[in-house]
Amino acid sequence: MSDTHAQTVAYVRDTMLEPKPAPSTQTGAVKWLRDNLFSSWLNAALTVAGLLVVYLLFTHFFPWFRHSVWNADSLKECRDIITGEFGEGATGACWGVIRERWHQFMFGFYPPELYWRPVLVFVLLFVALAPILFTHLPRALLSFSAIYPLLAIWLLWGGSVWPVVMTGAGFVLGYLALKLLGNVNGIIAGIAAFAVPILFWMFAVGPIDDLLKQIVPISIQSVDSDEFGGFLLAITIGVGGIVMSLPLGIILALGRQSDMFLVKSFSVIFIEFIRGVPLITLLFVASLLLNYFLPPGTSFDIILRVMILVTLFAAAYIAEVIRGGLAALPRGQYEAADALGLDYWKAQRFIILPQALKISIPGIVSTFIGMFKDTTLVVFVGLFDPLKGIPDFIRSVFEWKGIYWEPFIFVGAIFFILNFSMSRYSMYLERKLKRDHR
Amino acid sequence: MTEPHFDREIDRSHMQVSDEVAIQIEKMNKWYGQFHVLRDIDLTVNRGERIVIAGPSGSGKSTLIRCINRLEEHQSGKIIVDGTELTSDLKNIDKVRSEVGMVFQHFNLFPHLTILENCTLAPIWVRKIPKKEAIETAMHFLEKVKIPEQAHKYPGMLSGGQQQRVAIARSLCMKPRIMLFDEPTSALDPEMIKEVLDTMIELAEEGMTMLCVTHEMGFAQAVANRVIFMDQGQIVEQNNPHDFFNNPQSDRTKLFLSQILGH
Numbered sequence: 001m002s003d004t005h006a007q008t009v010a011y012v013r014d015t016m017l018e019p020k021p022a023p024s025t026q027t028g029a030v031k032w033l034r035d036n037l038f039s040s041w042l043n044a045a046l047t048v049a050g051l052l053v054v055y056l057l058f059t060h061f062f063p064w065f066r067h068s069v070w071n072a073d074s075l076k077e078c079r080d081i082i083t084g085e086f087g088e089g090a091t092g093a094c095w096g097v098i099r100e101r102w103h104q105f106m107f108g109f110y111p112p113e114l115y116w117r118p119v120l121v122f123v124l125l126f127v128a129l130a131p132i133l134f135t136h137l138p139r140a141l142l143s144f145s146a147i148y149p150l151l152a153i154w155l156l157w158g159g160s161v162w163p164v165v166m167t168g169a170g171f172v173l174g175y176l177a178l179k180l181l182g183n184v185n186g187i188i189a190g191i192a193a194f195a196v197p198i199l200f201w202m203f204a205v206g207p208i209d210d211l212l213k214q215i216v217p218i219s220i221q222s223v224d225s226d227e228f229g230g231f232l233l234a235i236t237i238g239v240g241g242i243v244m245s246l247p248l249g250i251i252l253a254l255g256r257q258s259d260m261f262l263v264k265s266f267s268v269i270f271i272e273f274i275r276g277v278p279l280i281t282l283l284f285v286a287s288l289l290l291n292y293f294l295p296p297g298t299s300f301d302i303i304l305r306v307m308i309l310v311t312l313f314a315a316a317y318i319a320e321v322i323r324g325g326l327a328a329l330p331r332g333q334y335e336a337a338d339a340l341g342l343d344y345w346k347a348q349r350f351i352i353l354p355q356a357l358k359i360s361i362p363g364i365v366s367t368f369i370g371m372f373k374d375t376t377l378v379v380f381v382g383l384f385d386p387l388k389g390i391p392d393f394i395r396s397v398f399e400w401k402g403i404y405w406e407p408f409i410f411v412g413a414i415f416f417i418l419n420f421s422m423s424r425y426s427m428y429l430e431r432k433l434k435r436d437h438r
Numbered sequence: 439m440t441e442p443h444f445d446r447e448i449d450r451s452h453m454q455v456s457d458e459v460a461i462q463i464e465k466m467n468k469w470y471g472q473f474h475v476l477r478d479i480d481l482t483v484n485r486g487e488r489i490v491i492a493g494p495s496g497s498g499k500s501t502l503i504r505c506i507n508r509l510e511e512h513q514s515g516k517i518i519v520d521g522t523e524l525t526s527d528l529k530n531i532d533k534v535r536s537e538v539g540m541v542f543q544h545f546n547l548f549p550h551l552t553i554l555e556n557c558t559l560a561p562i563w564v565r566k567i568p569k570k571e572a573i574e575t576a577m578h579f580l581e582k583v584k585i586p587e588q589a590h591k592y593p594g595m596l597s598g599g600q601q602q603r604v605a606i607a608r609s610l611c612m613k614p615r616i617m618l619f620d621e622p623t624s625a626l627d628p629e630m631i632k633e634v635l636d637t638m639i640e641l642a643e644e645g646m647t648m649l650c651v652t653h654e655m656g657f658a659q660a661v662a663n664r665v666i667f668m669d670q671g672q673i674v675e676q677n678n679p680h681d682f683f684n685n686p687q688s689d690r691t692k693l694f695l696s697q698i699l700g701h
Contacts, residue, residue: 335509336546340560340612341536343528350559354550435549435592 067092070099074399097403098410101394105411108229108384114158114221118232121152125239133425149243156236157301159222162212166205170197225303229384231414236303238372241310245371246364248311249318250357254348256323267319274316279374282309287381306378314371321363325356358433365426369419386411448660452645455663458485459518460616460647461506466515468501475501476512477671483649485615488642490658490679491651493668494694499651502668503618506649507538520615536564539609543621545601547593553580553604554589557611565612572611579607583637599630603637610641617641619650655699659683667691 038044067086072078078094086092098105107115128148131141147168154164174197181189213219228236255267274282286305294300329352337347357364376387384390391407394400461483468476475498483489491499504510505517508524508531517524519534548556557576561567567575580586583603585596593601602622609617619638623631635657642648642661652658658665658679665682667675667690675682675691683699686692 330544330546332542332544332546333548336540336542336548338509339507339535339538339540339542340608341532341564342560343532346563350551350563351548355548358550433550435594 064091064093068095069093070095072096073100075401075403076399093409094403094406095410097394097400097406101390101400104390104394105230105386105407107232108390109227110223110229110232111221111227114223117155117158117220117223121155122235124148124151149240154220156228156232157223157225158220160209160213160217160219162209162218163205166209167201170200170205173197173200225301226383228303230386230390233303233378233383234372234375234386235418237307237310237375237378240307241314241371241375242368244307244311245314245318245367248315249322249364250353252315252319253322253326256319257326271316271319274313275320279310279313279377280380282313283377283381285309302381302383306381306383310371310375313374314367317367317370318364321360321367322356324363325358325360326352328359329355358430361426361430361433365422369422372419372422373415386414448639449643452643453486453488453663454645455484455486459483460485460487460520461649462516462518463506464516466505466512466517468498468505468510468512475671476505479515479673481666481673483616483647485647486645487664488646488648488662489650489664489666490662491649491666491668492653492655492658492694493674497668498671499668500620503540503620503649503651506616506618507535507540509540532564536560536612537614538616538618539612539614540618541602541605541609541620541622543624545593545598545605545625547601547605547608549593552590552592553585553596556593556604557608560608561611575613576607576611579610580604582610582640583607584633597630598626599633602626602630602634606634606637606641616647616649619648619652621651621653623652623654653698655683667694669694 037047067082067090069078069081069092072081072094073096075094075097078092078096082090082092082094103112103115107118110118125148127141128145131137131139132145150164150168154161174193177196178189178193181192252267252271255263256271258264258267283306286309287302290305290309291300333351333355334347337351342351376385379385379387379389384393387408391403391411394407395403459482461481463479463481466476466479467474479502481502491502493499501510505512505524506519508517511526512524520537522530522534524530524534547553548559551559554573554576557580558569558572561572561575562569577586577589580589583606585600585603585607588596588600588604593604596604606622622638623634626634631654635654638648638650638657639661650657650662662679664676665679666673667682667686667688669690675686675688677687682691683695686695
């Protein structure tokens with residue numbers, strides 16, 4: 001500042017003003033109503049019309065819910081009770097079907113004496129998820145999260161424990177190969193990390209398995225995949241798909257951004273192909289075509305096949321969501337990471353992905369929610385999903401023939417609770433990761 | 439012409455230029471597509487030199503220093519930094535980058551990490567320094583740039599000047615032998631420019647080899663031992679600051695100086 005104006009100054013403030021409270025019309029309920037509902041004649045008219053619609057919907061559906069019947073063993077009994085209590089022509093909800101058949105909505109045709117197994121798996125799911133979802137919990141819990149998938153598979157399908165243990169052993173071998181060769185050469189270590197477990201599973205597992213089964217026969221009653229159904233099926237496929245599709249989606253998103261021509265082309269073709277094909281087509285591939293590609297004699301579990309294709313489907317969408325997050329990062333973040341000497345993977349792990357994933361949270365969770373709802377499409381490959389497979393089966397029984405809305409509302413409500421909690425968690429996560437201005 | 443107003447006398451006892459070559463650039467050319475950004479650049483920087491690179495926008499000065507740690511790739515000629523030639527060999531690039539610190543116009547701090555984490559990440563994962571030691575080093579440099587009390591905040595909570603000082607500390611934590619500054623004060627409010635320049639002057643006083651792209655001519659006069667003027671991708675003139683400002687040789691330099699100093 002120069003001092004040339006010192007003599008010609010026209011105005012100098014000698015006291016600074018204190019802040020005053022806002023006028024009362026600018027706060028409180030009146031202001032809220034005026035701003036949000038009655039800000040103009042048009043908005044006032046729309047508000048009144050909206051209230052009218054709400055009133056009509058309520059008066060139309062409320063009696064149906066008010067006339068609910070819980071204790072009835074057939075649709076006819078329900079109707080008799082409603083007519084008896086509320087007069088001729090009254091309609092009402094018949095929740096008796098839910099009370100009598102809830103176990104089928106939940107477990108499908110899983111043997112009732114083994115219900116404790118899926119329930120235990122479901123409870124343990126939260127134990128395994130807790131350290132992943134809430135980072136302030138002790139990190140040691142993560143080791144349980146790591147073995148949980150195998151434990152869950154064993155508890156759900158039963159049978160001998162050894163095939164599951166051998167699958168885990170394969171992963172451990174792969175990890176060891178990566179660690180041991182990592183100091184020698186990164187590329188060789190990467191290849192070994194894939195090759196060692198695959199060779200192990202192909203050649204070594206069979207003989208070791210047979211041997212261990214004879215020496216230490218640990219086994220629980222096995223349950224076939226066609227006995228799965230209802231929410232047990234939907235949650236198994238949904239959780240499996242979510243857990244596997246996120247890492248795959250990240251890899252695809254990075255692949256699409258890669259400078260390496262083959263990696264990039266493969267990622268682009270994969271993503272565009274999967275996104276271009278309806279999920280039902282992929283499910284038919286899972287149920288009919290996939291077996292042609294496998295060596296004759298191998299029977300590959302139908303739930304596993306469906307889970308793999310649902311995973312691929314969701315991964316393609318997640319890859320695109322994450323690509324959006326990557327594109328939103330300023331170029332300077334990559335440059336700063338480079339300038340500090342971080343190599344590609346370290347830069348991705350510490351700088352790029354944490355920020356890109358944070359930006360992508362709403363999109364990723366939307367994809368998860370969409371995928372979880374899409375699990376009901378497995379009805380088309382002969383599995384008993386909770387929305388159509390199970391209700392159709394129940395309707396085929398004489399007592400419940402003609403029951404229509406109640407199963408939909410019940411199943412819809414459960415889907416809503418599960419999806420709404422996913423959505424709330426994503427909002428919690430966004431708030432928690434917010435880093436500016438605290 | 440305005441004289442720089444720095445609070446104190448600059449201590450020149452450690453500002454010694456040695457004979458050892460820190461950076462050698464020979465016949466370096468770079469194109470963006472068809473556009474010839476850098477043309478036949480020859481530049482030798484000795485250890486301990488403080489070089490200010492000036493020039494109109496688009497003259498290639500930022501591109502030049504970004505080639506030195508290969509944020510930009512050059513297409514012909516040689517760049518040798520600390521005895522390591524920059525080629526497409528990733529090992530050499532990583533080696534050079536861990537020896538050369540860089541400060542950007544827009545700070546480029548990592549917004550999801552605390553100030554302390556920003557400063558310790560590279561030492562821990564690139565230099566493989568134990569975490570405890572890295573934290574001690576980071577606190578030492580944060581004290582040097584006078585913001586140790588902000589160590590556990592996130593970059594978004596700091597002012598621009600504070601963020602830029604953190605960025606300088608983050609580079610210093612890697613114990614670099616050369617520091618590159620790419621318009622470090624251009625994105626700052628006038629009130630904050632001084633605090634960043636003070637930090638840079640302290641660094642110069644300790645004998646750091648520095649290359650600064652900047653429009654702060656006061657800084658150039660006070661600290662630099664050499665000023666380089668670039669236009670259209672070429673080095674047009676270089677001289678010691680006294681002669682550069684008082685006795686410019688080329689017409690292009692005279693025009694530039696009259697424009698930035700003339701009002």
